[in-house]
Amino acid sequence: MKDGTPQKGLTRRELLSRSMAAGASFVVGAGYVASTDAAWAMESTVLKPETMATLIQMARDIYPHDHVGDEFYAIAVKGYDTEEAAEGIEAGIAGLNAAAQDKGYGDYLSMGWERDRVDILRGMEDSAFFQQIRGGLVTGLYNQKAVWPLFGYEGESFSKGGYINRGFNDINWL
Amino acid sequence: MTAPFDLNDDSVVVVIGTGAGGGTLANELAQKGVSVVSLEAGAWHTPDDFVQDEWASFGQLAWLDARTTSGDWRVSRDFAGLPAWIVKSVGGSAVHWAGASLRFQPHEWKAKTTYGEVEGASLLDWPIDGEEMDPWYTKAEDKLHVTRTGERPGLPGNNNFKVLEAGAKKLGYENVHTGRMAIKSSEDADGVPCQQLGFCFQGCKVAAKWSPSYDELPDAIETGNLELRTQAHVQRIEHDDSGKVTGVVYVDAEGNEQVQKARVVAVAGNSIESPRILLNSASEMFPDGLANSSGQVGRNYMRHMTGSVYAVFEQPVRMWRGTTMAGIITDESGHDPSRGFVGGYEMETLSIGLPFMAAFLDPGGWGREFASAMDGYENMAGMWLVGEDMPQETNRVTLNMDVKDQYGMPVANVHFDDHPNDIAMRNHAYQQGEAIYNAVGATRTFPTPPYPSTHNLGTNRMSEDPADGVVNKWGQTHDVPNLFVSDGSQFTTGAAENPTLTIVALAIRQADHIAAELASGNL
Numbered sequence: 282m283k284d285g286t287p288q289k290g291l292t293r294r295e296l297l298s299r300s301m302a303a304g305a306s307f308v309v310g311a312g313y314v315a316s317t318d319a320a321w322a323m324e325s326t327v328l329k330p331e332t333m334a335t336l337i338q339m340a341r342d343i344y345p346h347d348h349v350g351d352e353f354y355a356i357a358v359k360g361y362d363t364e365e366a367a368e369g370i371e372a373g374i375a376g377l378n379a380a381a382q383d384k385g386y387g388d389y390l391s392m393g394w395e396r397d398r399v400d401i402l403r404g405m406e407d408s409a410f411f412q413q414i415r416g417g418l419v420t421g422l423y424n425q426k427a428v429w430p431l432f433g434y435e436g437e438s439f440s441k442g443g444y445i446n447r448g449f450n451d452i453n454w455l
Numbered sequence: 456m457t458a459p460f461d462l463n464d465d466s467v468v469v470v471i472g473t474g475a476g477g478g479t480l481a482n483e484l485a486q487k488g489v490s491v492v493s494l495e496a497g498a499w500h501t502p503d504d505f506v507q508d509e510w511a512s513f514g515q516l517a518w519l520d521a522r523t524t525s526g527d528w529r530v531s532r533d534f535a536g537l538p539a540w541i542v543k544s545v546g547g548s549a550v551h552w553a554g555a556s557l558r559f560q561p562h563e564w565k566a567k568t569t570y571g572e573v574e575g576a577s578l579l580d581w582p583i584d585g586e587e588m589d590p591w592y593t594k595a596e597d598k599l600h601v602t603r604t605g606e607r608p609g610l611p612g613n614n615n616f617k618v619l620e621a622g623a624k625k626l627g628y629e630n631v632h633t634g635r636m637a638i639k640s641s642e643d644a645d646g647v648p649c650q651q652l653g654f655c656f657q658g659c660k661v662a663a664k665w666s667p668s669y670d671e672l673p674d675a676i677e678t679g680n681l682e683l684r685t686q687a688h689v690q691r692i693e694h695d696d697s698g699k700v701t702g703v704v705y706v707d708a709e710g711n712e713q714v715q716k717a718r719v720v721a722v723a724g725n726s727i728e729s730p731r732i733l734l735n736s737a738s739e740m741f742p743d744g745l746a747n748s749s750g751q752v753g754r755n756y757m758r759h760m761t762g763s764v765y766a767v768f769e770q771p772v773r774m775w776r777g778t779t780m781a782g783i784i785t786d787e788s789g790h791d792p793s794r795g796f797v798g799g800y801e802m803e804t805l806s807i808g809l810p811f812m813a814a815f816l817d818p819g820g821w822g823r824e825f826a827s828a829m830d831g832y833e834n835m836a837g838m839w840l841v842g843e844d845m846p847q848e849t850n851r852v853t854l855n856m857d858v859k860d861q862y863g864m865p866v867a868n869v870h871f872d873d874h875p876n877d878i879a880m881r882n883h884a885y886q887q888g889e890a891i892y893n894a895v896g897a898t899r900t901f902p903t904p905p906y907p908s909t910h911n912l913g914t915n916r917m918s919e920d921p922a923d924g925v926v927n928k929w930g931q932t933h934d935v936p937n938l939f940v941s942d943g944s945q946f947t948t949g950a951a952e953n954p955t956l957t958i959v960a961l962a963i964r965q966a967d968h969i970a971a972e973l974a975s976g977n978l
Contacts, residue, residue: 343821346830399822415821423813423829424510433833434775434809437507439660443650444613449777452614454770455621455895
């Protein structure tokens with residue numbers, strides 16, 4: 282289990298049986314967001330679970346890496362689940378949902394195509410809310426050490442003696 | 456007298472800053488028997504402390520005190536509070552520098568004569584030239600163990616270099632090699648040679664790369680002639696009724712204000728802090744700031760024309776492995792106005808880790824265009840473009856009276872507008888950089904905008920005529936005989952080369968001059 286994704290002792294079956302689908306990718310229940318296959322779940326204590334689920338989707342739409350699981354995006358935005366941040370986040374996500382409703386959808390999460398969701402984000406790209414989320418993701422997502430191997434990045438090298446004997450010049454396709 | 460020195464000891468030379476300029480000057484003076492107090496705003500981080508984690512290291516080393524920005528440069532939009540990526544630590548920015556150690560080309564000492572009048576530029580010839588600097592450069596190269604100078608071999612090329620080299624050769628470039636680097640390249644040198652760690656920007660954990668932090672200050676302290684005071688944040692310089700400086704006011708590590716008396720003061724706080732200190736030292740006698748009768752303090756701020764090109768290939772490069780600046784192409788560094796601009800630029804490999812790539816590849820970028828670029832990280836090669844930018848009087852460091860730092864001192868505002876020559880050069884460099892990578896099969900290239908400035912230059916420039924600049928050919932201020940400037944803010948023009956070797960050479964030369972003047976009673 283990754284940091285920040287406690288499963289709170291629920292079994293997978295219990296989790297799914299107590300949840301309601303929030304969109305294609307997530308289920309939400311009382312106080313948590315989970316993946317539809319219950320591979321991970323995250324507690325949401327201040328933010329409404331639906332809001333957290335939408336925020337995770339928004340994070341993926343901002344930096345969409347198809348080989349990076351939702352749990353990493355969840356970790357990246359988990360920090361907004363605080364008394365201090367919640368009001369602004371709830372308002373921002375409500376704005377996203379209102380924009381989705383203007384386009385005839387129930388809410389942001391029920392928009393099936395990334396391009397439709399991204400259209401909404403483009404329309405609010407200069408807003409403080411969007412910039413807060415995007416700016417936070419630059420470190421929140423890409424500075425997670427658990428994410429680095431998914432991009433091939435190897436992190437520190439000193440403990441392994443550097444690369445002098447470990448492939449600093451091993452390129453073979455030139 | 457031997458260190459430590461009393462605050463009231465007015466026989467000492469106070470050197471403000473311990474980077475390439477101040478650290479070198481302080482050690483050179485101490486070696487000559489001169490009593491020196493080095494005041495360093497930062498703490499002393501050693502190779503054991505350095506962290507190979509980009510953001511953690513940034514938090515440890517970077518100068519993060521408040522600054523503001525203005526002007527049309529993109530840094531002001533993307534990094535409004537961070538005009539410069541420089542270091543607050545013993546060793547200064549020569550802790551995180553890459554190590555490139557290039558001499559100016561002879562014509563670059565005479566930019567105004569060589570380039571002629573350039574509209575909007577405040578070009579000036581240096582009052583010194585390549586011939587005069589030659590022996591000092593040699594001393595600097597020996598001190599820094601610069602590869603490919605003297606008998607020192609070059610470093611081996613890493614993957615990032617091999618891509619650059621192959622592309623350059625396909626394009627017909629001839630001057631491509633693994634650089635002149637202040638990184639130990641053989642077992643013969645004292646200490647450990649380069650272990651190809653990567654993370655040169657985070658401080659070299661095996662101390663193979665020269666830094667005053669472990670190569671100058673410890674030697675200086677050993678002489679008994681130097682006292683290093685860390686976390687000593689200089690506020691202003693005091694003077695007497697005759698207009699000579701008498702001491703330096705600083706806040707010590709405990710937050711107490713202190714005054715160190717001085718016979719001579721040398722300012723080497725980098726090109727943002729150095730003019731800030733002089734401007735903040737304004738008095739009744741010097742209402743526009745110390746050494747500022749010309750009005751030139753803070754002006755002609757230069758940051759080099761910079762940019763980067765990253766490229767994604769079909770197969771892995773893993774550019775982060777090994778020396779960060781692993782090689783250079785110098786073919787574009789000459790002056791050839793047929794390219795549409797004056798001056799030249801260097802192309803040097805560069806790699807940054809995944810966390811910094813996310814922040815710097817296309818600041819503010821998002822969506823699938825950005826994310827797919829990041830997906831190519833393992834297959835990326837990268838180069839930095841660094842060339843001569845035009846000095847402009849209006850590009851300047853001023854005191855922002857509306858924003859105060861933790862000591863209540865007005866922060867520096869850094870104003871910069873690109874000159875049309877800078878833009879033309881950058882566009883040319885982007886085109887050539889992309890062509891290099893395309894020549895070896897890049898599937899996608901990224902002309903990446905400048906990072907917060909690492910090469911901050913020119914804000915106390917050297918001039919023959921006191922009306923044109925702040926210091927004379929020795930770095931001595933035109934207005935105040937016992938006040939010197941010892942960092943890159945002395946630069947009259949920036950040349951195409953990474954500035955550290957020139958800063959060090961000037962500091963060695965200045966130490967020689969100051970010691971002689973002290974001995975003869977002129978100071």
